[in-house]
Amino acid sequence: MQPGLSVIVHGPETQGHLGELLDALTTQPFAEAEVVIAAVGDWARQEAERRAADDPRMVVVSLPEGTSDGAARVAGAERATGRWLHFVHAKDGLPVGAVRTVADRTAELGDSADVLVVDHLRSTWQTSGAPSEDHRFLARASRRGVPLADFPQLLRLTPVLGNRVIRADFWRNQDIAAIADGDFRDDEAYTALAVLLHADRIAALDHVAYEIRELREESLPPVTAAQRYAVIERYERLQQVLADQGAPEGPRAVLYDVMVRDLLRTFARSRMPEQVAREFFARASRAAVRWRPEHHQRPGGFEGIRRSLLEENAYTRYRAFQAANQKRREVKSAVTTGKREVGAKLRDHRYRRALSEPVDPNLAVFSAYWDRGVACNPAAIAAKLTELAPHIHQVWVVARAKAALLPPGTDHIIAGTRRYWDVMARAKYLVNNVNFPNSVVKRPDAIHLQTHHGTPLKRMGLDQLDFPAASKGLDFDALLARIDKWDYSLSSNSHSTRMWERAYPSRYTKLDHGYPRNDVFYSATAEDIRAIRERLGIAPGRRAILYAPTHRDYEAGWTPRLDLASLADRLGEDTVLLVRGHYFYGGAASPLTDLRRSGRVVDVSSYDPVEDLCLAADALVTDYSSIMFDYANLNRPIVIYADDWETYAKTRGVYFDLMAEAPGQVARTQEQLAAVFETEAWRDEAARKSLTTFRRRFCEFDDGRAAERVVRRVFLGESEESLPPVIPVDERIPAPTPEEANA
Known part of the structure; x- marks a missing residue:
């Protein structure tokens, strides 16, 4: 039977929106409708095929990367x-019940x-x-349908195809695709x-049946001059279409108003x-001037x-008019703006002076974890x-309290000092696994490399907007300003690349090169592991x-989630617990005292570095920490201890269901956790299969040569094609296990 609606x-x-749209569609009842997915590129095809496999109402049309929106529409309509x-x-949405309502x-x-x-x-x-x-406009329009001449105000509707449902025979007979x-x-x-x-005839439905998602402008390719002129x-x-039709003045007048308003808005708001x-x-x-209707009144x-x-083509006077309005707004704003502190003014003066000097092509600034020291990627x-x-001379930014812990001979600058601002102003390369302060200026000929410091399970960046427990105190406008300084964003897997694109939308270049800090998991020797x-x-x-374990945003402080003394007793004399947490401190009365003395x-x-701890461990126990993604490179057992998964997922927000896609066994209680290690469950066949699937997905680009690819691409300017290719996961040889190292 022919469906009523496609x-x-x-x-x-x-930015992850297609997956959200398709997930929403799968939950909507629409027995008399079909969904045709004209999927552009491999990522879209994979998302579409995964849903279509479970939903016979969905049909996938696979289109190559780079297929234009117009071509994708035509391909979908043909099917x-x-x-x-x-x-x-694919970036937009459909509210609940929209398909049924439209059908x-x-x-x-x-x-x-x-x-x-x-x-x-x-x-x-x-x-x-x-x-x-x-x-x-919709409230006054005809529900049954009228000619455009009877209600030309419909031309004022937001011009997107999503708020127009089109009769298939009309689309094909009029050959709308050819017209456009x-x-x-x-x-x-x-x-x-x-x-x-x-x-x-045009009918109206005064009902919300579409959601337009506006992507952040800074995450889209720059608009060219030709694209600006194309709006005109x-x-x-x-207008020529209406003229050829001999349309009455009503539609021509409304279209003229829409045109002039849009052109003025484009001119005023576009840089x-x-x-x-x-x-x-x-x-x-x-x-x-050409298309102004005869009786039109401004x-x-x-x-x-x-x-x-505009009609006089008085460009200079129009700019003066704009400037006058802007000045008026600035004067009004200045009344409520406080004066800057004297110290900040002095700093700004010195920094501006340093920014006037040439960029040093052989100077690179590094920082990690908010100036903690030499660490991570x-x-x-x-x-x-x-x-x-x-x-290339390297200088590390470090907090004053951490300077004494730097490796001997490390050239460094203390944040906020005079030399700090001088170096920050002149450096060609700025590398960080978090963000540099808002006050750091992005010079046009400087290169900012954002390495990140983990694979995201929890929601990050703009995706925290709906999770106030996670985003408390986060200034999203300032965050976006920092993101816009990035030239490169590093990823260890496609999942991260896609989530960074969504959580941090801007025009940086994506580097699918792997995490350099994980290179050691493929280069470490048996001797290295024994020494650690x-x-x-x-x-x-x-x-x-x-x-x-990881931090909980919904907790005021750190709460022990395991009774370590009890767990150590259960696991016996031959097991050592390496505990990397923020609450493991004990006095003389602590039940852990004797266990610490015995080395258990x-x-x-x-x-530091945490990579040493990974190399030393036979297995990892974590909850939702990103360490699991790095440790998986070693192909050693991982056990997830998730006593509060539902609370964590609800308050922090997550990108996928870890309980369904865990890298190994999952324990929800301490009793279950102890049982996993008292038996061979921690490394049995089921655990190995889960880990293999997890590694293929999340260790995608980590093959031991990530740092080399990054240096060659960013610092030496080599082409993407000339870089060392990524070794497939199943062909890699990770560092030996402790058992192998002692053999």
């Missing part, structure tokens, strides 16, 4: 069999209308579900307006280079002045840089279990 989801997987077509961009409404309409216009919501990275202004072909094939706004201009050409072509801005203004002026007030200046990159590019265990006091033949419990909370 929902055509089209486009690439962008669709429904009587009505609802185009849904019912289009079934009522039959062939009595060509287009059904619906209301929508609008979401950004900051806001969710804001109502549209289209409601006022050429320069306008990928211009969704043009196609959305053209649909209304060519329709015989769009409206000129549409165009001066030459492009002048040309845009001149072209917009010609369009405004509005009053500021808007009328703007339009008058930055440390591994710095070590490889010394080997491959010794001419000796330093930790672990006798040969003893089983060492590293216990590394070792506090490694302050031990």
Whole structure:
């Protein structure tokens, strides 16, 4: 039976939104509808095929990477069999019940209308579900359908295809795709307006049936001059369509208002280079004069002045008018703005002076964990840089209290000092696994490398907006300003790459090179492992279990989640617990005292680097810490202790269900945890299979040569194609286990 409605989801997987859309669709009842997914690229195809495997209502059309939105729409429409077509961009959403509502409404309409216009919501990275202004037009429009000439205000509806449901025969017979072909094939706004201009009758549904998700502008490719000019050409072509139709003045007047308002908004809000801005203004002026209806009256007030200046092509006067308005706003704002502190002014003066000096192409600044010292990915990159590019001088930023702990001979600067601002201003390379302070200026010829410091299970960046326990005190505007300074963002797996793109939307280059700090998991020798265990006091033949829990945002302090004394007693004399936590302190009365003296419990909370602890351990016990993703490189057993998973997932937010995709056995109580290690369950066949699946997904790019790839790509400027290829997971040989090292 022919479905009444085809929902055509089209486009690439962008910032994780396609997965959300498809998950929402699978929960909606729509027996008389089909979903055609025109998936662009491998990531979108994988997401689509995974859902379609469990939902026969979904059909996947696989399209190559780089397929344009217009081409994807056409491909989806060609595969669709429904009587009505609802185009849904992969980045957008459908509210609960939307499919059923649209299917019912289009079934009522039959062939009595060509287009059904619906209301929508609008979401950004900051806001969710804001109502549209289209409601006022839809409330007055005809439910049964009228010609555009009878209600031309429909042209004021937000020009996206998602708020227009189109009769399939009308789409094909009018050949809307061909009408919008050429320069306008990928211009969704043009196609959305053209649909209304060519329709015989348009019906309205005063009901929210679509969600527009606006991506952050800084996460999208820069807009070219040609794309700016194309906005003008769009409206000129549409005006010509109305002229060719001999349309009455009503639709032409409304389209003219829409055109002029959009062109002025584009000019005012877009940061165009001066030459492009002048040309845009001149072209917009010609369009405004050419297509102005005979009896058209300009509005009053500021808007009328703007339009008058546009029609006169008075670019200089328009800029002066803008500047005057801006000055007025600044003066008003200054009344409520306090003066800067004298010390900050002095610092700014020195820093500005240093910023006027040339960038030093052979100076690199490194920092890790908010200036804690030489650690993590930055440390591994710095070590490889010394080997491959010794001419680049390295300087580490360190907190004053940590300076004494630096390796001997490490050139360093103390944050906030005079030399600090001088070095920060002149450095060509700035490398960090967190963010540099807001006050650090991003110079155009400097390179900022964000290495990150883990694979995300918990929600990060903008994805924390809906989780106040996690985002408490986080200034998202300042966060975005810091993100916009990144030139490169490093990932150890595709999951991270996609989540960084979503949580930190900006125009940086993604480096799928692996985490340099994990290189040691493939280069360490048996001798290295024996030496580390000796330093930790672990006798040969003893089983060492590293216990590394993570922080809980919903707790005011650190709460022990395990009775370590009891667990150590259960596991016996031959097991050593390496405990890396923030609460493992005890006085003389502590039940752990004798266990510590015997070496059966070792506090490694302050031990660095953590990679040594991983190499020394026969197994890892953690809850939700990202250490599990790094440790998996060693192909050694991992046990998840998740006594509060539901609370953690609800308050912190997570990207996937760890209980369903764990790297090994899962224990929900201490009794279960002890039982796992009292038997062979911690390393049995089921645990090994889970770990293998986990490694293939999350150790994707970690093969022991990550630091080399980063240095060659970022510091030496080598091409992506010339870098050492990533060794497949199943072909890698990790460092020997402690048992193998002692053999």
